[in-house]
Amino acid sequence: MAVPEESLALITFPTAPLTEWLIRRALGLVLPNITITSLPADFASSPNGVLQWAAYDSINHELTLYNKRVLASALIIRKALIRKHFLAGITEAYVKKRPQSILRAAVPRTWHVEIAFADELDELWTDDLYDLSEILDAGETDHVSRKWWILKPSMADAGMDIHLFDTKAKLRGIIEGFDPTDSGSYEDDDDDDAGHLLSQLRHFVIQEYISDPVLIDPRQPKAPLPDHHENFHGHKFHIRAYCVVRGALDVFLYEKPLALFAPAPYASLPTADSGVQDIPLSYEGHLTNTSLQKEEDSTYVKLLEELQGNIDDYGHTVLASDVSDLLDQMATILTETFQAAVDTPVHFQPLPNAFELFGVDFLVSHVASDNGGSSERYKASLLEFNAEPAIEKTGLRLRWILEELFVGIAQVSVRPFLEGDSPEPWEIGVVKHGLRKCSSLQVRSS
Incomplete structure (x- = not known):
């Protein structure tokens, strides 16, 4: 069945012109009969299906909620995923009910901190952060057990205001740097680089820093030279996976995730007895967010599958089976994270007439040798979900994957809805249109 010519699509991404271009291109290929507009008022004149493929703030969510012939490109309520402290909360609750879940090992140990002033830390150490307090105190006396931790604002993005610490004193110093009582009046603080005021951030997560990331030299030739180890400059990277959800609720994973590298080689964090504790840390080798890189360099943005044949910091060659395992x-x-979200309907509510693209970040670390006989050498850990991901950071070299991704979304999420067809039969694990079906959850409220 073809899309009725009267069908209308609102396409508007005011701050993301590449996203808007990709959507218009995809619709032109998949649904050439649809009429595209940037004027929401035109909806009233459309007798047939309406598509709102737009930035979240440009979508008429009330129209989506009460008119089932309107399809929207964002779930109305999904903060269980995109706010870091909510994500930590739903995965923790899920694991308590299902202790065998993959999320037990895949989500770093996390604490939620709600703080408006640095002085509130004293009370938090005896309450919400009691367990962390004991760990940090033990690390002060036993340097072998000392660990590093990462502090992230729950609702900030683009890698902003992320800090590392290994002692209570360092965490206090970081928090005091946000405290408006230490930075003068609001009006006098014109230094954008000084960070955001603590009262504006308020919600943070503290996570155990993964200290054994897989390192790869992004400039390394596929066939390393004989002196490879002498010239190896390992960079930390994370995986940016694109996840598409449809209706209530099918979950898909785009089969060509990215490997995003830190711009500088990785250096192990200092230990208490290394004599360099007071030297300011350089985060360049530790933070892999492309928004933090001063210059766009395609060297640091690769397809995960392009890492096949490279040598990691353990001297292992990355195999096709390693990529498949990841x-x-x-x-x-x-699959299990979305199940955890569905179990928390106050903060996550899928709709039959909505779909959404998320950028999901995973860190890759080495699997311990005593892993119960598993053949997996690498472990993926969930870091965060991003709504309206910054796809422009992919760069020109790999823009073709974005074109493929958006055509896949149009084929899978938009075309069946506007044509009035049932979604095509699709078994779990099968790949179509570049998308692997991960799960099909039944949400009763839908």
């Missing part, structure tokens, strides 16, 4: 892990993690 894709399988990510699919399972996504």
